[in-house]
Amino acid sequence: MRKYNRRYKDSVFVDLFSNDRTAKDNFLALYNALYNTLYNTNYQSTDILKNIRLKQTMYMSFANDVSYLVDNKIIVLAEHQSTVNPNMPLRCLEYVTRLYEHIQNPRDRYSRTLKKIPVPAFYVFYNGRENIPAQKILRLSDSFIRQPETPTLELVVKLININYDKDSRIVKRCEPLGQYSLFVDAVRRHIAVDKEHGFENAIKECIKNDILREYLQRKSREVINMLIAEYDYATDIAVQREEAGRIAFVNGIKQGKSLGLIEGKVEGSRQAKLETAKLMKEERLSLNLITKITGLSQAEVEAL
Known part of the structure; x- marks a missing residue:
């Protein structure tokens, strides 16, 4: 652009x-x-x-x-x-x-x-x-x-x-x-x-x-x-949401939370990734960029 x-x-x-x-x-x-x-x-x-x-x-x-x-x-x-x-x-x-x-x-x-x-x-x-x-x-x-x-x-x-x-x-x-x-x-x-x-x-x-x-x-x-x-602002928000999800997950592991809670964090993080990917897809960002930022697979992003 x-x-x-x-x-x-x-x-x-x-x-x-x-x-x-x-x-x-x-x-x-x-x-x-x-x-x-x-x-x-x-x-x-x-x-x-x-x-x-x-x-x-x-x-x-x-x-x-x-x-x-x-x-x-x-x-x-x-x-x-x-x-x-x-x-x-x-x-x-x-x-x-x-x-x-x-x-x-x-x-x-x-x-x-x-x-x-x-x-x-x-x-x-x-x-x-x-x-x-x-x-x-x-x-x-x-x-x-x-x-x-x-x-x-x-x-x-x-x-x-x-x-x-x-x-x-x-x-x-x-x-x-x-x-x-x-x-x-x-x-x-x-x-x-x-x-x-x-x-x-x-x-x-x-x-x-x-x-x-x-x-x-x-x-x-x-x-x-x-x-x-x-459009830059919308992209920044998507990245910030993803980073917030990653930080929360890492902090949960560092604090020694139970396996059940960690699994919950994984699922919550996955949901955040899906929501972030959906937002980025709506903004017409490239598939490679979305998968790189969110960690989702190409198939997961395409399915949104």
């Missing part, structure tokens, strides 16, 4: 809805689509939006989060292109805590009068290849070691599958999101057949078919850099 500038750390999704000169218009369309049914929202002016995104906090070295203050609500968006992360409620809890620190006067916490704060809302847009429902709810309480009758702390994340073939209501109602979904599909199709020029060919196809045309014509080089960063 051709090499480009690696300084880009934001995803195309973040650029489209947070950074680009059209980002506020795009986000406003998305906000109206999300809340039209509940509150009949149809805002026309972006003056109501305040971008409050915290730089590089959701995913450390790679950012794919969008945050706005609008209509007395904090809207936090994140995008997943590989696997669904069940720890998103915890990540969102850490993220929104920092947002509140950022937008609130620290003295307000010690006031004798109740200080009102914006209502948080969390969304994850999923456009990977796993067969997941159109919508799914992730709850912080699901991660508690013990389940209380009534959770004293809860955070809810709405997971929305934005793959175009999932017939998502939000994708249909929000033109920028719908076009972005088509753009991601085009990138995947072209990368699958031509790793060297896949990004460029996908951009050309989208411009020809009036998909994000103005945006892609204006920022094609930047978009390619962002796409490379996204």
Whole structure:
């Protein structure tokens, strides 16, 4: 694959809805689509939006989060292109805590009068290849070691599958999101057949078919850099998961655990390898690289 500038750390999704000169218009369309049914929202002016995104906090070295203050609500968006992360409620809890620190006067916490704060809302847009429902709810309480009758702390994340073939209501109602979904599909199709020029060919196809045309014509080089960063990040995560599995297995042996527990570790490690291999296969990595990193056989990888 051709090499480009690696300084880009934001995803195309973040650029489209947070950074680009059209980002506020795009986000406003998305906000109206999300809340039209509940509150009949149809805002026309972006003056109501305040971008409050915290730089590089959701995913450390790679950012794919969008945050706005609008209509007395904090809207936090994140995008997943590989696997669904069940720890998103915890990540969102850490993220929104920092947002509140950022937008609130620290003295307000010690006031004798109740200080009102914006209502948080969390969304994850999923456009990977796993067969997941159109919508799914992730709850912080699901991660508690013990389940209380009534959770004293809860955070809810709405997971929305934005793959175009999932017939998502939000994708249909929000033109920028719908076009972005088509753009991601085009990138995947072209990368699958031509790793060297896949990004460029996908951009050309989208411009020809009036998909994000103005945006892609204006920022094609930047978009390619962002796409490379996204694909590099997905590969890094796959390798880190595999390394974590190997370390846990070795540590288990060093600590002299029983044969039964070690066998369990082997099976758990095997499952981690299969999941890692599946992710890497979805990202169209070579078969030789996948088998080398995971230790699985060629037949095992091909069977996934």
